[in-house]
Amino acid sequence: MLRAALELTSALGGGSPCALVWQEPGGALHHVGTGEEQPHDDVLRGWLAAAERVAAGTVAVGAGAGAGAEAGVEAGAGAEAADAEAGAGAEAGTGARVAPVRDADGALLGALVLGDGGPDGGAADAALERVAGPVQRFLRVALERTQQAAERGSAYEALVEIGTQIQAEEVHADAVFELIVERARELCDTDVAWLALVDEHAEEVRVVVTAGGTTEAFGQMAVRLGTGIGGAAVLQGRTIQVRDQELYGNEMPAAVHNALAGEGVVSVLCSPMLRAGRMVGALYVGMRRASDFGPGAPGLLSALASQAAIAIENGRLYRALAEKNETLERSFAIHRELTDASLAGEGLDQLGRKLAQLVGRDVVVARADGATLPRRYPCDPDAEAVVVALDDDGPAPAQEAVGVIADEARLGTIHAAGDEPLSALQRSALEHGATVIALELVKQRAALEVEWRLQGELLEEILRSGATPGESLVARAAHFGIELERPRRVAVLEPVGDVEEGRLLQLTRLALAAGGGEPALVCKRGARVVVAIPEAEHDAALARVAALQRKAARAGVELLGGLSDGRLDLGTSLREAEAALGLARSGARDGGRSLVSCEALGPLRFLLDAPDMTEMRALVRRVLGPLAEHDAQRPRTQLLPTLAAYLEADCHQPTTAAACHIHVSTLKYRLARISAVLGCNPREPAARFELQLALSVLDVLRALGSDPLADSSGRDETAAGEASGRDGDRPRARR
Numbered sequence: 001m002l003r004a005a006l007e008l009t010s011a012l013g014g015g016s017p018c019a020l021v022w023q024e025p026g027g028a029l030h031h032v033g034t035g036e037e038q039p040h041d042d043v044l045r046g047w048l049a050a051a052e053r054v055a056a057g058t059v060a061v062g063a064g065a066g067a068g069a070e071a072g073v074e075a076g077a078g079a080e081a082a083d084a085e086a087g088a089g090a091e092a093g094t095g096a097r098v099a100p101v102r103d104a105d106g107a108l109l110g111a112l113v114l115g116d117g118g119p120d121g122g123a124a125d126a127a128l129e130r131v132a133g134p135v136q137r138f139l140r141v142a143l144e145r146t147q148q149a150a151e152r153g154s155a156y157e158a159l160v161e162i163g164t165q166i167q168a169e170e171v172h173a174d175a176v177f178e179l180i181v182e183r184a185r186e187l188c189d190t191d192v193a194w195l196a197l198v199d200e201h202a203e204e205v206r207v208v209v210t211a212g213g214t215t216e217a218f219g220q221m222a223v224r225l226g227t228g229i230g231g232a233a234v235l236q237g238r239t240i241q242v243r244d245q246e247l248y249g250n251e252m253p254a255a256v257h258n259a260l261a262g263e264g265v266v267s268v269l270c271s272p273m274l275r276a277g278r279m280v281g282a283l284y285v286g287m288r289r290a291s292d293f294g295p296g297a298p299g300l301l302s303a304l305a306s307q308a309a310i311a312i313e314n315g316r317l318y319r320a321l322a323e324k325n326e327t328l329e330r331s332f333a334i335h336r337e338l339t340d341a342s343l344a345g346e347g348l349d350q351l352g353r354k355l356a357q358l359v360g361r362d363v364v365v366a367r368a369d370g371a372t373l374p375r376r377y378p379c380d381p382d383a384e385a386v387v388v389a390l391d392d393d394g395p396a397p398a399q400e401a402v403g404v405i406a407d408e409a410r411l412g413t414i415h416a417a418g419d420e421p422l423s424a425l426q427r428s429a430l431e432h433g434a435t436v437i438a439l440e441l442v443k444q445r446a447a448l449e450v451e452w453r454l455q456g457e458l459l460e461e462i463l464r465s466g467a468t469p470g471e472s473l474v475a476r477a478a479h480f481g482i483e484l485e486r487p488r489r490v491a492v493l494e495p496v497g498d499v500e501e502g503r504l505l506q507l508t509r510l511a512l513a514a515g516g517g518e519p520a521l522v523c524k525r526g527a528r529v530v531v532a533i534p535e536a537e538h539d540a541a542l543a544r545v546a547a548l549q550r551k552a553a554r555a556g557v558e559l560l561g562g563l564s565d566g567r568l569d570l571g572t573s574l575r576e577a578e579a580a581l582g583l584a585r586s587g588a589r590d591g592g593r594s595l596v597s598c599e600a601l602g603p604l605r606f607l608l609d610a611p612d613m614t615e616m617r618a619l620v621r622r623v624l625g626p627l628a629e630h631d632a633q634r635p636r637t638q639l640l641p642t643l644a645a646y647l648e649a650d651c652h653q654p655t656t657a658a659a660c661h662i663h664v665s666t667l668k669y670r671l672a673r674i675s676a677v678l679g680c681n682p683r684e685p686a687a688r689f690e691l692q693l694a695l696s697v698l699d700v701l702r703a704l705g706s707d708p709l710a711d712s713s714g715r716d717e718t719a720a721g722e723a724s725g726r727d728g729d730r731p732r733a734r735r
Helices: 002-012 041-056 121-166 173-187 228-236 254-263 297-343 347-359 424-465 471-479 503-515 538-554 570-589 598-609 614-633 639-648 653-660 664-678 685-703 717-725
Strands: 018-023 029-033 096-102 108-115 192-199 204-211 222-224 240-242 267-275 278-287 363-367 375-377 400-406 409-416 489-495 521-525 528-533 559-563 595-597
Touching: 002 018, 002 029, 002 108, 002 121, 018 041, 029 041, 041 096, 041 108, 096 121, 108 121, 173 192, 173 204, 173 278, 173 297, 204 228, 204 278, 222 228, 228 240, 228 267, 228 278, 267 297, 278 297, 297 347, 297 424, 347 363, 347 375, 347 424, 363 424, 400 424, 409 424, 424 471, 424 503, 424 521, 424 528, 424 570, 489 503, 489 538, 489 570, 503 521, 503 528, 503 538, 528 538, 528 570, 538 559, 538 595, 559 570, 559 598, 570 595, 570 598, 595 598, 614 639, 614 664, 614 685, 639 653, 639 664, 639 685, 653 664
Parallel strands: 559 595
Antiparallel strands: 018 029, 018 108, 096 108, 192 204, 192 278, 204 222, 240 267, 267 278, 363 375, 363 409, 400 409, 489 528, 489 559, 521 528
16 A cells, blocks of 8 residues: 555656655664665665754755755765765665655654656655655554564563573572563553562562662552452452552552652552462552553553562472472481491490481480480580480470381380471481481390390309309309409399280390499299399399389389398399298288398398298287287277387386386386286296297388288287187286
8 A cells, every 4th residue: 555655656756766764763764665776774864864854844845855954956966966864875866855754743753755757846746745644644553563563572572581580490589570570660661660479477468579669668568468459459350550549449558658659659550460369469560640551551561470470489389399309418418327327336326416416406215115214315416415314104205206116116216306397308317317226226136135145144153153153154244244252132023913925034124224333134033033133232222123113013014022132142142032022922912012121021031931921920910919909999008019118128117118208107007908918927038028029020011011910900800719719828927
């Protein structure tokens, strides 16, 4: 159509060449003409310059394009007279008529050029005037399309640039956000632009990047989720345009209105940043004057907002992958470090320390068998490991724990201190640490079992050797840290009820190993366990055996025990401990103590040869039972304690009265009552011996936890029969 108009103009102008020249805003020159040759760019610029002079009124329409503004030289006058600015190309050889082409506002768009067709210049001018209108309209549309195409090209270039940034190997979200905001401001031709992200913890949308802003408050704007311009954009799922932000509601805070007003922003365009239907932020542009923005601005802003949402998602995915990769690499490093430490034979303590440092928390390693007390290993390399005290329920539970398992058997537990949950890397380190520590515990268990077996064989030989062991036996004992020149006590332990084969022996060995101190030798004889205790002092040895009983009880095994005196001949000590065990077994049936010590019997150790306590209880009931019955019926007159004090004072009345805190006359009354109840005089030698023996046996039985006089208020039929049937056997005073 344009070429037809130009050909028509050429015909009306006498067949002279006709052309249309224009220049894009970017500077590119364009030419459409009826001639075959393409004029030089300098010629095109000369024609445009002539059109500017015509538009400015300095030259009349149709003035020769080859005439200089001052010289008036014809364009075709010759190469030597050509004026480049006026566009008089030497190759043209003729003059040219130029008419400006304007847009609707009168601004110059281009130049319509008609070559000189001869002397009839009026025909040329008339032709130019006839086609000027249609050509102007065509050129105006063409330039608008060209400009729109350029804008679209710029937008596409921006989107490609942003996409390239997003698809980079490492996504720097902040840099992408800055690029998006800058491009949004540039492409939408606005004064300011900003991007806000959702803070899910604070439940608000907060500005993170701005472009074109000048105030501090502008970069600190924040609104609650669902409110403000961004909230409306999310609810409606589209770009929102606000011509005057001061009139906008939707619970937009006054601080945001004030921040926008302080920046001078009047009109706002907002596009939501959505990912999987969920708002992750919003992209805004603003003008400092009331504006409706361009027709392509909403679509462009929406595309940029989508790119920003993709950048956020890609950044999140990249961070997740980077964290997983880092976790994997560090996990491999931790595995190598722990495995190398295990292969180097660094031991449980060093493994615990290294694990605590790798996890970054204190860890507690507790063995299931109780061979050692739980230990807390600090993550601080300069701190010392400490023993965690055990109570009846074991160590206090921690926030995170991993079982130490080998061959489906639980060997222990590793606890990580702290209230915060473990990260994936920390849990991986803890789990691999449990595997390495399981291997270490298996190695220690195998070594312990060999050592225990050898120690058991050593104890058997010591029990058979008597008081003078041979030199080889002494040397073997010294290898285990045992000094045979020191007295030892022997304890014999027996379970109450049936116990799994070997369990009592294992419990005893582990309990003694966990207790620390000088090693104790252990061996098994039938259902019993024999222990040679290094503590020669009675109370220490008794406390160690009692602690062993408590630990066994926590494991569900009740133990009876007998403890010998300390001596070098452990064979003799074994016989004493077995005899004491017999008393403990007999006393346990009557609710007595489960542990009997030879030393507690004092001078009555001959009682260890008794098969049980039946005769001892019968002796006490027969001799002292009548006094116990009297005291139960008359609690204010206690004859049995008075008799004990009287015999203790060697029958000296003033001493006895002082010990009982009574008057001598009262004592004499009580002694008379004692003689009457017993039917004998306590001062008689035979009666005195029997009474003292009965009182001593009573003390022993009470020490063992068995009191035959505890039911004196209502003696059983056997005791009553013995008392009534043996009245003639009671010690009586000689008449």
